[in-house]
Amino acid sequence: MTVVTASLTDADVDATAAYAQGPDAAAWLRTRPGRTALVVWSDGSTTPVRGPVWTARPWRG
Amino acid sequence: MSTTATRQRPARSVGHVMGMPISLALRGRHAADDAARAAWAAAMAELRRLDAVFSTHRADSVVSRLGRGELDLADCPPEVAEVLALGEAARRDSGGAFDVYRAGPDGRVVLDPSGVVKGWAAERAAGPPGRWPAPTSASPPAATSSAAPSTRPGRPGWSASRTPPTWAGCSPRCPCARGRWPPRVAPTAASTSSTRAPADRRPRWPR
Numbered sequence: 295m296t297v298v299t300a301s302l303t304d305a306d307v308d309a310t311a312a313y314a315q316g317p318d319a320a321a322w323l324r325t326r327p328g329r330t331a332l333v334v335w336s337d338g339s340t341t342p343v344r345g346p347v348w349t350a351r352p353w354r355g
Numbered sequence: 356m357s358t359t360a361t362r363q364r365p366a367r368s369v370g371h372v373m374g375m376p377i378s379l380a381l382r383g384r385h386a387a388d389d390a391a392r393a394a395w396a397a398a399m400a401e402l403r404r405l406d407a408v409f410s411t412h413r414a415d416s417v418v419s420r421l422g423r424g425e426l427d428l429a430d431c432p433p434e435v436a437e438v439l440a441l442g443e444a445a446r447r448d449s450g451g452a453f454d455v456y457r458a459g460p461d462g463r464v465v466l467d468p469s470g471v472v473k474g475w476a477a478e479r480a481a482g483p484p485g486r487w488p489a490p491t492s493a494s495p496p497a498a499t500s501s502a503a504p505s506t507r508p509g510r511p512g513w514s515a516s517r518t519p520p521t522w523a524g525c526s527p528r529c530p531c532a533r534g535r536w537p538p539r540v541a542p543t544a545a546s547t548s549s550t551r552a553p554a555d556r557r558p559r560w561p562r
Contacts, residue, residue, distance in 0.1 A: 295547060295548045295549060296545060296546070296547040297545065297546050297547075298543060298544070298545045299543075299544060300543065300544065301478065301544055302474050302475075302477055302478035302481070302544035302546065303441065303471070303474050303475040303478050304544075305474065305544045305545055305546040306471075306473065306474025306475070306477075306544075306546035307441065307445045307453065307470065307471055307474065308445075308546075309546040309547060309548040310445075310453060310470045310546075310548045311445050311448070311449035311452055311453035312449075312548070313548035313549070314449065314452040314453055315449065315450075315452045322449065322452075326448075334549075336550075
């Protein structure tokens with residue numbers, strides 16, 4: 295379970311939290327803004343994950 | 356166009372704290388001078404101080420005493436409340452899968468914020484951009500990384516790194532190689548949680 299984002303604290307906590315969720319890991323990571331992740335399952339298959347784009351300040355047009 | 360600039364091999368330092376190795380890789384003109392050594396010493400001192408606060412392996416750490424009810428949160432250093440808030444946010448966001456409170460061997464609830472602390476402490480020790488010697492040459496200042504394989508088989512392994520954007524590259528065509536720093540790229544951090552790989556499949560320490 296590898297998570298990439300701007301903050302190491304966020305990346306580390308999310309990697310651990312996703313790992314703890316077992317089969318739900320990829321689905322959960324998909325809800326996490328600004329995260330990119332790669333899940334390697336126990337059978338060796340992989341799921342790349344791109345979370346929603348992180349908008350720190352939502353643009354109100 | 357000249358392509359004579361070569362990739363500099365990073366100057367590496369390795370220390371051991373919080374039960375994990377911490378490594379630092381520096382590139383640039385000041386990668387191995389007194390300023391770099393002083394910055395590395397400051398980062399390790401910060402990690403040792405945080406270990407004394409947060410270690411769950413030391414009975415006299417602040418977190419151990421807080422967990423036993425000998426201290427109030429108000430009496431703890433401010434970092435403790437910061438870490439507990441991060442843990443609470445992670446518990447909420449993960450629907451309870453992540454929790455700094457876990458059942459101990461005797462069934463009682465134990466405070467164990469290690470899941471937050473290691474990454475948080477590594478990021479904190481990496482510090483603000485000014486911690487590492489500013490490059491006067493055309494090279495980026497610093498990359499830090501840490502890795503903490505679990506010593507217990509079957510327990511989740513852990514590794515984390517925080518790198519500036521040019522960790523992998525600094526090719527001759529990188530903006531910083533032409534004297535423009537910092538490049539307009541966001542800093543990136545990566546963390547991996549996994550079961551511990553068998554010894555023969557463990558990655559080698561990067562060289």
